[in-house]
Amino acid sequence: MNAGETRRKPWIVGVSGASGTPYAAAVLRALLAAGESVDLVVSRASRLTLLDETGIAFRDAHWRDDLREWLSRGADGKPDTFSVDLDGVRYWAAGDLAAGPSSGSYPSKGMLIVPASTASVAGVALGLSKDLLQRAASVTLKEGRPLVVAVRETPLNGQTLRHLVTLDDAGATVLPASPAFYAGATHIQDLVDFVAGRVLDAAGVEHRLYRRWKGGLGGGSRPD
16 A cells, blocks of 8 residues: 555545435535545445436446546536546445445545435444445444435435434434525526535535525525
């Protein structure tokens, strides 16, 4: 391991099978734009959602090409909307329970699960560690590092609500993927970026994804 590797301290980003792959793409782009390193875990279920929402088949052997195609798309599905540099990304297969993020001794700044399915919420709340995403989240909690859970489901039943309270009690930030409209959204990408921005706010990562509230009514209807 070289000196550069020992200094690397990434954010772990887990993508679960909930609908909302544009949220994950926006978070990943913003982390990389902020100069952050990223360790990416894409669950098996999320591959089906990604294929359904974008037509992209995410493959372990070709993850870099598939990730670049995914992140270059806008929330409306238009290709080549964004340019991305993947130098800061390390990918771990979801079934690799010997991966770096499976251990508390592996350095990381914390973890963001976006979008978070009710299944992933339950798995983390119960400590099941059925795959690397759940295991990395459990490690993040036990090590006292920030864990942001961007749950994307509606309506929420009592069982899921209890799981979310368990995560809150354990120190996680429960962040529903709920877009707001006061920031002057005019495009689906604006709504996606608002949620992504709130995820990054919870993680303490600087960004310029949405217009912040400044205390004046009508700000959402006025251009910057």
